[in-house]
Amino acid sequence: MKKTTRITMGLITSTVIVLSGATAAMAGTDNEPYNTTVGKFNGSGYTGYQVKDIYGATGRLESATVGGDYLVDARMQSSNGATGSWARNVSDGTNHDLVNGIANGQYVRVQFSNDAFTPVDVQVTGDWRSN
Numbered sequence: 001m002k003k004t005t006r007i008t009m010g011l012i013t014s015t016v017i018v019l020s021g022a023t024a025a026m027a028g029t030d031n032e033p034y035n036t037t038v039g040k041f042n043g044s045g046y047t048g049y050q051v052k053d054i055y056g057a058t059g060r061l062e063s064a065t066v067g068g069d070y071l072v073d074a075r076m077q078s079s080n081g082a083t084g085s086w087a088r089n090v091s092d093g094t095n096h097d098l099v100n101g102i103a104n105g106q107y108v109r110v111q112f113s114n115d116a117f118t119p120v121d122v123q124v125t126g127d128w129r130s131n
Contacts, residue, residue, distance in 0.1 A: 045112040
């Protein structure tokens with residue numbers, strides 16, 4: 001086999017591996033863990049993306065911890081900018097519905113936000129699914 005053929009085949013194989021990894025996202029009916037930092041003074045933090053399974057289906061957020069004695073708000077957000085309603089006052093050990101009108105097949109994530117007067121970054125952990 002010629003040297004140029006081996007180099008070309010190697011580049012094609014590498015490209016396929018990279019592209020297949022870049023498009024991976026969990027199905028919206030599976031719980032996905034999150035661990036993210038919500039920036040101070042009305043900052044935001046985000047989960048990874050899931051693929052929405054059912055048009056407009058209410059998502060589910062299961063909060064494990066919210067750093068310190070702080071509260072955050074959470075909503076579903078699609079990669080094209082559509083958003084759902086805010087679930088307010090997410091705290092340790094609480095569950096919240098993520099009401100939205102986002103179409104199935106969209107890549108969605110949870111956006112967290114804290115109060116405009118929160119002076120520190122807040123770490124949040126738990127599980128969520130878009131449904």
